[in-house]
Amino acid sequence: MTVSADTRPHPDFPADFRGTALRPGDDRYDAARVLYQGRAADEEPALIAQCIDEGDVAAALRYASEQRIPVAVRGGGHGSDGHAMPGGALVLDLSPMKAITVDPRERVVRAQPGVLLGELDAAAQEHGLTVPAGTVSSTGVAGLTLGGGIGHLMRRFGATVDNLLACEMVTVDGRKVRADEAENPELFWALRGGGGNFGVVTTFEYRAHPVGPEVVAGQLIFPFEQAADVLAGLPGVMAAAPRELGLLAAIAPAPALPMLPEEAHGRPVLVLVPVYTGEPATGAEVIAPLVALGRPLADLVTKMPWLQANRMLDAVAPYGKRMNLRGGYLPALSTGAIDALVSSAASSPAHPGGATTINLWCMGGAISEDTSEDAMAFSREGAAWLWEAVGMWDAPEQDAQYARWATDLDALVRPLSLTNGYTNLTEDLGAQWRRGVHGSEAKFRRLRAVKTAWDPYNLLRFNKNIAPEPTP
Numbered sequence: 001m002t003v004s005a006d007t008r009p010h011p012d013f014p015a016d017f018r019g020t021a022l023r024p025g026d027d028r029y030d031a032a033r034v035l036y037q038g039r040a041a042d043e044e045p046a047l048i049a050q051c052i053d054e055g056d057v058a059a060a061l062r063y064a065s066e067q068r069i070p071v072a073v074r075g076g077g078h079g080s081d082g083h084a085m086p087g088g089a090l091v092l093d094l095s096p097m098k099a100i101t102v103d104p105r106e107r108v109v110r111a112q113p114g115v116l117l118g119e120l121d122a123a124a125q126e127h128g129l130t131v132p133a134g135t136v137s138s139t140g141v142a143g144l145t146l147g148g149g150i151g152h153l154m155r156r157f158g159a160t161v162d163n164l165l166a167c168e169m170v171t172v173d174g175r176k177v178r179a180d181e182a183e184n185p186e187l188f189w190a191l192r193g194g195g196g197n198f199g200v201v202t203t204f205e206y207r208a209h210p211v212g213p214e215v216v217a218g219q220l221i222f223p224f225e226q227a228a229d230v231l232a233g234l235p236g237v238m239a240a241a242p243r244e245l246g247l248l249a250a251i252a253p254a255p256a257l258p259m260l261p262e263e264a265h266g267r268p269v270l271v272l273v274p275v276y277t278g279e280p281a282t283g284a285e286v287i288a289p290l291v292a293l294g295r296p297l298a299d300l301v302t303k304m305p306w307l308q309a310n311r312m313l314d315a316v317a318p319y320g321k322r323m324n325l326r327g328g329y330l331p332a333l334s335t336g337a338i339d340a341l342v343s344s345a346a347s348s349p350a351h352p353g354g355a356t357t358i359n360l361w362c363m364g365g366a367i368s369e370d371t372s373e374d375a376m377a378f379s380r381e382g383a384a385w386l387w388e389a390v391g392m393w394d395a396p397e398q399d400a401q402y403a404r405w406a407t408d409l410d411a412l413v414r415p416l417s418l419t420n421g422y423t424n425l426t427e428d429l430g431a432q433w434r435r436g437v438h439g440s441e442a443k444f445r446r447l448r449a450v451k452t453a454w455d456p457y458n459l460l461r462f463n464k465n466i467a468p469e470p471t472p
């Protein structure tokens, strides 16, 4: 992974910037450039501008615009491409901007771009509410929302962008604008799925929903030998399931739990992760058909607080590992797709400290049926399941082996996948992929027109880039 910029920012950073500007060698520089993607540690940004408010964002962007310096943006630091800290670049680090306000009467939550999902969840749950978002608490709201946002609640309430009411954004030349259905609607259309291409968002405004405090959730662990049969039964069960049931199926290393045989620890198993947010008393009945798909080694489904359910996956998401990520949409969980995923899991590299996980997210319900494909940049047309393959390891010498695993898996699963996809749960797969990932050619052209209007010189290019039309 090499993400680098040629242009070094000028040493005299603007005087009206009130945050902290960190350069290589400064005390807090190394801590500031740590990302979830461990391979980012190989890169040294030229300057990390830690912004404390939108005034700082505007000052830094005015400076970058005047000098025509490309700008990278760091929100929560979870982006798998490491675009948040490219070598040699000027980085706007928004992590100090952490304000959250909850209006419980209107059920509206506002969050700044340094907020992490665990913080958003905790603030909203104080009022019995939640914003539908992702499943690992250290993920940032910013990148997640701009890409789309999927999680345990997507079948019930849709993607995060389906619940986004407005953004406040600083333009590349330092102006503050609002984007919602009434004001700058075309920009708002693009911000809901088009990523960080158009400006720097300083506030996200969301519709929240009552959830919890108790839900029924946990893990059903099946032996690897049953994986193909259990997966084959999932579409039928989920077609009959209520929207309140979210489901992730993961082929992952077995956790070292006392109820699992010791020889199974660390070897692949199939884990179903149901999260039921309907009436808890009916949870067992709703989840029973999943249990009946095989003979689970362990049934760890139980009542638990929503806050706990929505951070269950933290345990398998350690910060700072070297990682790769491939993903896409499947129109159906066909036998061919199941074979490809199960055989890839069986051929995963095995190193101490390394792991591979293949996730399948069940779509359907609100995310698939309640919002039309052309309503926003985020695409979901035809997607019944979202697959995601994650490799995590420690040593740079193992990069090639995990890259090969991801490439081989991709070669098997990509031909079965749709052209459109979810940008956040895969690495960037190149210009042709970027052209189709938001759906139709008309959507791509519309995105490019918005990019050209708001960032004609492509200063925001460290992202899944939508290149502007060439300037005359």
Ligand SMILES: Cc1cc2nc3c(=O)[nH]c(=O)nc-3n(C[C@H](O)[C@H](O)[C@H](O)COP(=O)(O)OP(=O)(O)OC[C@H]3O[C@@H](n4cnc5c(N)ncnc54)[C@H](O)[C@@H]3O)c2cc1C
Binding pocket: 036, 073, 074, 075, 076, 077, 078, 079, 080, 082, 083, 084, 094, 113, 133, 134, 135, 136, 138, 139, 140, 141, 142, 143, 144, 145, 146, 147, 148, 149, 150, 151, 195, 196, 197, 199, 200, 201, 202, 317, 424, 425, 462, 463, 464
């Ligand atoms: C362990 C893990 C679990 C995940 N789980 C989920 C999940 O459950 N659901 C899901 O939908 N996704 C999930 N993701 C993917 C996640 O949505 C993306 O990685 C997302 O980019 C993270 O956003 P961030 O702000 O943390 O990342 P960053 O790396 O900080 O940002 C990613 C990119 O977003 C852009 N950006 C960030 N902030 C701004 C801003 N304020 N204005 C303009 N552009 C900005 C920049 O281009 C930046 O490079 C997960 C990722 C990981 C690593």
